[in-house]
């Protein structure tokens with residue numbers, strides 16, 4: 001009988017481990033920005049965060065907090081720019097945070 005209960009404990013332990021592993025695997029996906037959002041930005045800022053147009057700033061490798069603050073400033077209109085205001089107004093704060101983290105993690109030019 002002792003053996004059986006030991007086996008049960010092991011199985012329960014494995015089930016918990018599997019559940020934790022599944023949760024860990026699912027978690028980073030939530031922090032990533034929508035693919036379509038990144039594609040929208042890519043038109044001007046480049047898919048790699050390196051802008052091809054001299055009028056557009058590079059985002060790759062920029063400080064995450066700075067990127068977040070600038071997008072929030074475009075959103076409120078504190079930093080005035082027509083296109084960026086339009087882009088930022090259609091993003092949630094979570095999405096802005098995810099985009100800031102995404103571009104900050106890309107290698108700078």
Ligand code: HEC
Pocket residue numbers: 037038040041042043044045055056057058059067068070071080081083084087099
């Ligand atoms: C139509 C072109 C265009 C699109 C699309 C666009 N941007 Fe921009 N973005 C610009 C321009 C131009 C600037 C510079 C604004 C200025 O001169 O103040 C800018 C500035 C920024 C800045 C500030 C950078 C800095 O160095 O201060 C951030 C952050 C940014 N954009 C993020 C994004 C994100 C994220 C997206 C996608 C959701 C996006 N942009 C889409 C044109 C665009």
